[in-house]
Amino acid sequence: MSQKSIYQEVILDHNRKPRNYGSLHSPTHHATGHNPLCGDRIDLDINMINGHIEEIAFQGESCAICKASSSMMTNAVKGKTSQEAESLIQEFREMLVNGEEKDLDHLGRLKVLAGVRDLPTRVKCAILPWHTLHAAMNSADSATTEADNHANELVANTH
Amino acid sequence: MKMADALLTPAARQTTALGMEQLRADFPILDIKVGDNPLVYLDNAASSQMPQAVIDRLVRYQKTQHANIHRAVHHLSDLATQEYESARRKLQRFIGAHEDREVIFTSGTTDSINLVMHGYGRKFIESGDEIILTALEHHSNIVPWQMLAEEKGAHIRVVPINDAGELLVDEYEKLFNPRTRFVGLSHVSNALGSINPVKRMIATAHQHGVPVLIDGAQAAPHMKIDVQDLDCDFYAFSAHKMCGPTGVGILYGKARLLESMQPFKGGGDMITSVSFEKTTYNEIPYKFEAGTPPIAAVIGFGAAIDYLEQIGLDAIAAYEHELLVYASERIRQIPGVKIVGDCPDKVAVISFVMDGIHPHDVGTLLNQDGIAVRTGHHCAQPIMQRFRVAATSRASFSFYNTKKEIDALVEGIRSVQKVFAQ
Known part of the structure; x- marks a missing residue:
């Protein structure tokens, strides 16, 4: 296997033991994300209290990259305001789509996912949970990776 | 050697x-x-x-034989037309078709199926009619029929499969009724590889007077196809899955059926005369080959057939x-x-x-x-x-x-x- 493999310990660990996995009893916000390319699907529940993400949970069927990204995302946005979460979504997307090296430090552990940008067909897998979070916070019921024009430029569409 | x-x-x-x-x-x-x-x-x-022989054939055509076909009286146009029609005869022999005019060049299997949906389906299938498909179909042999069913108010019936990925032929036979008008069936499943008992299934459909389209995209590269032995009404496949170029495939259809069908695409080459009062359509196969076809790809397809037959x-x-x-x-x-x-x-x-x-x-x-x-x-x-x-x-x-x-x-x-x- 290549040394550059994205399948590093952190990602495999989040895939095996996803954090915040499951559903919330009566979430204030919910969205379902779907990647038609590979059939990945995640359900995301949020409890927003006073503009803060108090609780967050996800579940679904997905590849390791999508599951690790979901797991790490839920850790990263818990306790944040929706505005803070939106800017993190933006920064995460820029890291994967534009491949900008500048100042990734504030993304913290999410940086391990930067390597996905070398796998253009897998960028959508990593971005799906972030789309879904955006959809949930904006009270849309569903998100799809097909709506991301930036990601589409990188990803060969099929079917 | x-x-x-x-x-x-x-x-x-x-x-x-x-x-x-x-x-x-x-x-x-x-x-x-x-x-x-x-x-x-x-x-x-x-x-x-793609083998070198096919690559070389594409290059030779482009370097020494290219012009538009069925058009001009000059040398190159004549040569390109001959080579194009020679590829049609190669395909005819390859599938054992009765006549070369039963071979229509399309952009591929999907295009071939859409041709049958528009040319046959939209003309002959009506509200309340039924179309039989199988659970093994590729989306390209599902979606066109769903579009037709929606347009006409027709219904789709699906042949189920077992855990091994085999069609339940007994269930298929039970699906026929007086409203059954068409059967669309893959010869080989693209997702699983299962080879379906198409000959027997075609015979069943014919007992009910129902024509059958075979999606042969996954079969033609791997086994000898004989459309007269199968007695299928339509058979479709693509060049790029069998050592040929992308962008070309064929639809085989029984001449009698093709003649009864309406054209799919309108344009040049598919007409004998055009006026604003009345246009007369060309004979088959040209009736279904509107516009300039992918000439190089068709000729490359012929070279791919030569290569496969040599093996x-x-x-x-x-x-x-x-x-x-x-x-x-x-x-x-x-x-x-x-x-x-x-x-x-x-x-x-x-x-x-x-x-x-x-x-x-x-x-x-x-x-x-x-x-x-x-x-x-x-x-x-x-x-x-x-x-x-x-x-x-x-x-x-x-x-x-x-x-x-x-x-x-x-x-x-x-x-x-x-x-x-x-």
Whole structure:
């Protein structure tokens, strides 16, 4: 296997033991994300209290990259305001789509996912949970990776 | 040595590994590396690779024979027309069609099926009529019929499959009733590789007076096709899955049916006369070949047929079956790996799932070893739903693959398991 493999310990660990996995009893916000390319699907529940993400949970069927990204995302946005979460979504997307090296430090552990940008067909897998979070916070019921024009430029569409 | 020798008998190949080496040397792309690893190309069901003979034919056409066809009186136009029509006769012979005008060049299998939907379906299928499809169809043999059903108020009935990925022929026979108007059926499942008993199923449909379209995209590259023996009404396949170029395929149709159909696309070449008061359509096959076709690709398709016939479809089928048996045995032995659709009558396609590892991750990791497989739903989501999986990994073999490459696949699958066992 290549040394550059994205399948590093952190990602495999989040895939095996996803954090915040499951559903919330009566979430204030919910969205379902779907990647038609590979059939990945995640359900995301949020409890927003006073503009803060108090609780967050996800579940679904997905590849390791999508599951690790979901797991790490839920850790990263818990306790944040929706505005803070939106800017993190933006920064995460820029890291994967534009491949900008500048100042990734504030993304913290999410940086391990930067390597996905070398796998253009897998960028959508990593971005799906972030789309879904955006959809949930904006009270849309569903998100799809097909709506991301930036990601589409990188990803060969099929079917 | 002749290329056919490379595939003729297992014994012959054992005495000379050189046979396969020479055959593989016909395909320049097989020499490339993916990173540090030699390419192991096991995505032939999606698209096969092109031998030098076909590449050379495309270049020769473009350098010395190109002009538009069926148009001008000059030398090049005449030459290009002859070569184009000669490719049609090659295809006619290849599938055993009665006449060359029964072979229509299309942009591929999807286009061929859409042609039948528009030309036959929209003319003859009415509200309340029924169309029979199977649970094994590719989306391209589902969606056009759904569009037609929606437009006309017709209904789609689906032949179910069993756990081995075989059609339930008894159930198929029960679906016929006086409103049944059409059957669309794949010869071979693209996602699983199952070979369907199409001859028997065609005979059943004909007992009810119902015409049958066979989607042969996954069959024509791997076995001898005889449309008169099958007695199918329509048969469709694509060049790029059988060593030819992309962008071209054929629709075979019985002349009587093709003549009864309305045109699909309007334009040049498909007419005999045009005025604003009345346009007269051309004879078949030209009635269905509007506009300038992909002439180079058609001629390349002819060269691909020559190449396959030189090896021999029977030799190809026998050798690929040997690959299938070997690969199936080896993959079945790996704990945690399950073949989806493991029936005896298959072409050399293995769809598999791995415990706790998503096919997309399998595909990415195998790629790091230079191994190309297809992962996803294979444009056959109803099959995925039937087996309750979101996706599978699919290794699909061609006559230029080797047992050594199957060993590399098995080794690759074990490496994937090791990564996920960390």
